[in-house]
Amino acid sequence: MKVMVFVKATKDSEAGRMPSKELIAAMGAYNQSLIAAGIMKDGGGLKPSRFAKRVHFSGENRTVIDGPFTETKELVAGYWLWEVKSIEEAVEWLKKCPNPMLTDSDVDIRPLFGPEDFA
Template identity: 60%
Template sequence: MRVMVFVKATTDSEAEETPAPSAELLEAMGRYNNELVDAGILLAGDGLKPSKHGKRVAFDGASRTVIDGPFAETKELVAGYWLWQVRDMDHALEWVKRCPNPMPGPSEIEIRPLYEMSDFEATMSPEAASLHEGARSKLGN
């Protein structure tokens, strides 16, 4: 099972005036990431710059509207992510509980399972399956 693990943004992570993470936190996260790699769980992961450097695109039919950051509701923003391959949700929870606190103060990490093509078997046409498989094979997945 693949899961996306989101490190939720905080007021501090959204403020560029905040000092960079401490050497201790960077080392702890580095050790944790190495444990994930050694366990064969980590597929990808990175931190994100504050939302003021981002953009959103709102869709309404054929219309597209670009919205410049920063975005309101810091608690709904993502400051970083991991993509993991785990046995099940309990396995993912075990690993998240081992994570160092990713922020200087209170923080949250969210775990969400990814859809797999098998989730769409009932409605997947052979043409759609071929298109999706072609994209995955180009990516080496």
């Protein structure tokens, strides 16, 4: 199964504070372990929302909203796309991850729909 792993934004990530060299190295080693195990298919960090655009859909209308966006807890600062046997396997891999943020953080795991979900 494929899952998206979302690293939630924090005040630090929204302020553009970069991780330490040590954290970058630790995350690099973690990512390499995911790749070696055939788990990680893609991943990356996102710039703060001040660089973002949001498009609001309302019927036939489209409204473009410039960042920054104020609800930090709803924002994503990074992601991985993983191929795992189960969501429980994804949880076990995520437990091995260094904290990807400078302070307390949350990371969500969400399964992707597969063809079997549309049968």
